[in-house]
Structures are given as C-alpha cells and as structure tokens.
Amino acid sequence: MATPKIRSELRFLLNGEDVALRDIRPDETLLDYLRLRRSLRGTKEGCAEGDCGACTVLLGKLAAGKLVYESVNACIRFLGSLDGCHVVTVEHLRGEGGNLHPVQQAMVDFHASQCGFCTPGFVMSLYGLWMRSPDPSDAAIEKALQGNLCRCTGYEAIVRAARAISSYGRSAKDPLALERKHVTARLAALRDGMRVDIASGGKRLIVPASLDDFAALLEKEPSAVVVAGSTDVGLWVTKQMRDISPAVFIGGLDELRAISEEKGVITIGAGVTYSEAFPMLAKRIPALGRLVDRIGGEQVRNMGTIGGNIANGSPIGDTPPPLIALGATLTLRKGSKRRTMSLEAFFIAYGKQDRRPGEFVEAVHVPMPAKNAHFAVHKVSKRRDEDITATLGAFHLALAKDGTVGAIRIAYGGMAATPKRALAVEAALLGKPWTEATVEAALGAYDSDFTPLTDMRATAQYRSLAAKNLLRRFFAETSGIKSPLTVTRPEAA
Numbered sequence: 001m002a003t004p005k006i007r008s009e010l011r012f013l014l015n016g017e018d019v020a021l022r023d024i025r026p027d028e029t030l031l032d033y034l035r036l037r038r039s040l041r042g043t044k045e046g047c048a049e050g051d052c053g054a055c056t057v058l059l060g061k062l063a064a065g066k067l068v069y070e071s072v073n074a075c076i077r078f079l080g081s082l083d084g085c086h087v088v089t090v091e092h093l094r095g096e097g098g099n100l101h102p103v104q105q106a107m108v109d110f111h112a113s114q115c116g117f118c119t120p121g122f123v124m125s126l127y128g129l130w131m132r133s134p135d136p137s138d139a140a141i142e143k144a145l146q147g148n149l150c151r152c153t154g155y156e157a158i159v160r161a162a163r164a165i166s167s168y169g170r171s172a173k174d175p176l177a178l179e180r181k182h183v184t185a186r187l188a189a190l191r192d193g194m195r196v197d198i199a200s201g202g203k204r205l206i207v208p209a210s211l212d213d214f215a216a217l218l219e220k221e222p223s224a225v226v227v228a229g230s231t232d233v234g235l236w237v238t239k240q241m242r243d244i245s246p247a248v249f250i251g252g253l254d255e256l257r258a259i260s261e262e263k264g265v266i267t268i269g270a271g272v273t274y275s276e277a278f279p280m281l282a283k284r285i286p287a288l289g290r291l292v293d294r295i296g297g298e299q300v301r302n303m304g305t306i307g308g309n310i311a312n313g314s315p316i317g318d319t320p321p322p323l324i325a326l327g328a329t330l331t332l333r334k335g336s337k338r339r340t341m342s343l344e345a346f347f348i349a350y351g352k353q354d355r356r357p358g359e360f361v362e363a364v365h366v367p368m369p370a371k372n373a374h375f376a377v378h379k380v381s382k383r384r385d386e387d388i389t390a391t392l393g394a395f396h397l398a399l400a401k402d403g404t405v406g407a408i409r410i411a412y413g414g415m416a417a418t419p420k421r422a423l424a425v426e427a428a429l430l431g432k433p434w435t436e437a438t439v440e441a442a443l444g445a446y447d448s449d450f451t452p453l454t455d456m457r458a459t460a461q462y463r464s465l466a467a468k469n470l471l472r473r474f475f476a477e478t479s480g481i482k483s484p485l486t487v488t489r490p491e492a493a
C-alpha cells in the first residue's frame with residue numbers, strides 16, 4: 001500500500017481549546033500532561049494504576065460518526081491515544097450563571113464529599129452517567145461508580161447525590177450537550193487520514209492512519225510496542241518504569257472496532273473495548289456479558305479491549321477461558337497475510353504466545369453456544385467489583401438425548417501458567433450420565449490438569465478447591481438445584 005501522509009503533530013480538543021503537540025513522548029500520560037504541563041489540577045492522582053478513579057476525565061470520540069463521551073483513567077491513558085478526541089476535565093463543568101454544575105451541587109447538598117480527594121473523579125463519572133442517562137437506576141449508578149474509590153464517605157451519600165442530579169438541572173441543557181454539534185464537526189475535521197509520527201527526547205510514537213498502515217508499520221518494525229486501551233501497558237510505565245518506545249497506538253482504528261454476528265459466530269475486532277462489546281454479548285451470550293461487567297471499573301472497561309486481554313497472554317485474564325470453552329478462534333495478521341488458529345493453541349507457556357514478529361491480533365471469532373447447550377462462567381475474586389481473578393472457570397456442556405454428557409469444554413484462568421482447558425476433567429465427564437455422582441467422581445482429575453500457585457490473590461489449596469466447587473456449582477445450575485451442593489471449606493494449614 002502507498003505510505004499515507006505523515007504529520008508530526010498530535011491534535012485533540014481539551015475542554016474548549018484546540019491542542020497541537022509536537023514534543024511528546026510515547027509514555028507521557030494524560031494525567032501528567034494535565035497536572036504538570038497545563039496546571040489543571042482538579043484531576044487527581046491516587047493510585048496511578050487505574051484502580052481508584054481519582055483521575056477520571058471524560059473522553060469524547062467519534063464512533064460511526066456519532067460523538068460519545070466515556071469516563072477514562074487519565075493516569076494510564078497516554079497522550080498518543082488522544083489524536084482526534086475531546087478531553088473533558090472537571091474544570092470544564094459549568095453551572096448556569098457561574099453556579100456549581102448540577103452534579104457538583106448535588107454532591108455538596110448530599111454531603112457526598114469529605115476530604116474531597118476522590119470527589120472530582122466521582123463528579124466526572126457521575127457527569128458521564130447523567131449525560132447519557134439522566135434518571136439512572138441504582139444498578140446503573142453502582143456500575144458507573146465501580147471504578148471510583150472513596151475512603152471517607154461510605155458511598156451512601158454519593159449514591160443519594162447521584163439519584164438527585166436531575167432535580168438540579170437538565171442534561172439536555174448542559175453546555176457539553178449544547179456544544180455537541182460543534183465538537184462533532186471539530187473532531188471530524190481532525191480526522192485527516194494522516195499517520196502521526198512523533199520523535200521527541202530520543203523516543204517515538206506512531207498513530208497509524210488505518211489498519212493497513214498499522215499492519216505495514218508493524219511488519220517493518222516488529223519490536224514496536226502495540227498499545228490498544230493501555231490498561232495493561234499503562235502500568236508498565238507507571239509501576240515498572242518500562243520504556244515503550246517506539247509505541248504504536250491502535251485504539252483509534254475504526255476497522256478494529258467492529259463487532260458483528262454471522263452464521264452463529266460473533267466476530268470481535270481486536271480494538272473493541274469491553275464497554276463496546278457489552279451490549280452484543282449481554283444479549284447473545286448473557287454469561288459473557290455478566291463477566292464483562294465484572295472486569296475492572298467502568299473507566300477500565302471503556303478503555304480495555306478483548307484483543308489486549310488475549311494478546312497479553314496473562315493466566316488471569318478473564319476473557320480467554322470462556323472464549324476457549326466456546327471454541328473461539330483468532331485471526332492473526334502480519335502485513336497482508338492472515339492466519340486463523342484456535343484461541344487455545346495461542347497460549348503456549350507463561351508469557352509466550354504464538355504471535356510471530358510483526359504479527360498482531362486482528363479479531364476473535366466466538367461461536368454462539370447451541371440453543372440446548374449450557375454455558376456458564378464464574379469468577380472468584382476477593383471483591384466482587386474491580387478485582388483481579390483468583391480463579392475463573394468456564395463451562396460449556398451439551399447433553400445427549402439420554403442425559404449423558406455429549407460434549408463438554410471446561411477452561412480455567414488462575415490455575416496454570418496460561419488460560420487452560422481441564423482436559424482430564426472433561427474426559428472423566430464425557431459420555432457419563434450428568435449426575436452428582438459423575439461430577440464428584442470427576443473431581444479427582446483436577447489434580448492431573450492443574451498445579452496452581454500460591455500468590456497474593458489465593459493459596460494453591462484455595463484455588464484447587466474453588467475450581468472444583470465451580471464445577472459443582474455448574475452442575476447445580478444445570479440441574480435446577482438452587483443451593484450449591486456440598487461446599488467443602490479449605491482445611492486450616
């Protein structure tokens with residue numbers, strides 16, 4: 001393909017202003033830019049790892065020509081990912097006649113702020129929610145605030161404020177809503193089809209012009225670091241001080257952001273975020289939708305991609321086990337060449353995936369479970385929300401007409417060095433009657449499949465027991481048993 005035109009300037013909107021930057025490094029975060037270069041200190045730094053939400057800002061981007069605003073964590077969002085976006089910080093909130101904004105006034109009146117450190121982050125998350133859903137349900141409020149931590153208020157006051165925002169003003173009259181047309185036009189104008197290539201301080205960042213451009217770039221520079229949502233790569237920088245130059249930012253590539261269904265297979269582009277995937281998954285594979293809702297907080301789901309979750313090869317990534325249980329395949333691309341492989345085969349060993357130099361993950365293809373099949377995924381973590389998995393089990397079962405196990409795929413996370421199928425357990429179940437006795441007899445096979453580790457999330461003993469209990473739970477669910485079967489507690493060490 002012909003090389004696209006190149007510009008050495010990153011362009012985006014910040015509140016009401018056009019920004020053009022030439023002197024930026026690939027590892028410069030939006031949070032540092034706001035606080036250190038622009039003195040916009042309303043956006044706070046708490047954890048610098050996407051957990052606390054103190055750094056929450058809204059990010060406006062064009063999706064299929066429509067302007068959407070999402071909450072994101074500025075601490076792990078790199079400037080390089082912002083080309084053609086609108087960044088909205090708490091300083092941009094304006095009430096009528098210089099008064100507080102409705103979200104802020106509700107927070108004050110309901111005593112939803114004490115030390116105040118978390119408050120701008122909560123305000124921005126609630127602002128994003130109120131803009132798209134002026135009278136949200138309690139469940140929607142809880143979901144929008146999963147990624148905001150407060151040490152002082154106990155949350156009740158914040159939730160009460162969230163319920164009341166609409167009585168302080170109408171979202172349709174909000175300045176950001178009134179600016180919509182104007183901002184949409186400005187963002188569209190920023191999309192000039194050029195590649196961004198910036199070298200500064202001996203480091204380099206690239207924003208490809210298109211998917212083909214990305215493929216060509218990576219083939220030529222296979223050591224470049226691919227950055228999608230940066231919810232993993234962000235921490236390489238903020239926690240491990242790793243050098244990510246040269247970095248290629250792919251989060252804005254529309255061609256990677258498509259999700260579609262054809263002939264019973266859902267194809268998810270590698271750049272589809274959890275939030276973008278949620279509506280389709282919740283409708284078509286509800287168990288997967290529920291799992292997606294438990295990944296990170298809303299800000300992380302607005303940034304993180306399923307492609308990144310697969311490509312990073314983590315043994316505790318939440319999506320690979322259920323996708324393996326469903327028999328998903330992966331399209332990998334290098335230059336103009338593509339190959340498709342089973343997702344299961346992609347994970348070779350700890351930190352090692354079947355991804356060749358210059359190759360990238362283009363899409364994952366997920367077969368829908370058959371109508372009469374049972375599919376479930378259960379995540380065990382210390383907290384329900386915004387926590388990393390200790391162990392996660394995914395189960396996909398088709399019963400034969402005579403009630404025996406006709407087909408079964410079981411895969412776990414957190415039990416081995418990679419996401420892994422429980423092949424010995426599957427073999428112990430296959431062809432047998434789907435009964436409690438069969439399940440109990442198959443539990444012994446777990447020790448051939450897995451030798452889990454002890455770490456800060458769980459002991460090996462806990463993981464083994466939890467994994468077995470998840471199979472028991474799956475049996476109970478598929479047999480119409482409401483309460484779990486015998487749940488054995490781990491013995492004291």
Ligand SMILES: Cc1cc2nc3c(=O)[nH]c(=O)nc-3n(C[C@H](O)[C@H](O)[C@H](O)COP(=O)(O)OP(=O)(O)OC[C@H]3O[C@@H](n4cnc5c(N)ncnc54)[C@H](O)[C@@H]3O)c2cc1C
Binds near residue numbers: 295296304305306311
């Ligand atoms: C606060 C917090 C909570 C989290 N909670 C969870 C959780 O509950 N469950 C969970 O599973 N994960 C969780 N994560 C981890 C993270 O969100 C996921 O792994 C996410 O899916 C990574 O996607 P990303 O787009 O952000 O990837 P990035 O950070 O952009 O990239 C991750 C890795 O994949 C590579 N990569 C990305 N896209 C491609 C591609 N298309 N082709 C080739 N390589 C690529 C990158 O080079 C990098 O090695 C959490 C992270 C944070 C910060």
Ligand code: FES
Binds near residue numbers: 044045049055056
């Ligand atoms: S500073 Fe805690 S999420 Fe960003």
Ligand code: FES
Binds near residue numbers: 112113114117152
């Ligand atoms: S008010 Fe103190 S952390 Fe939330």
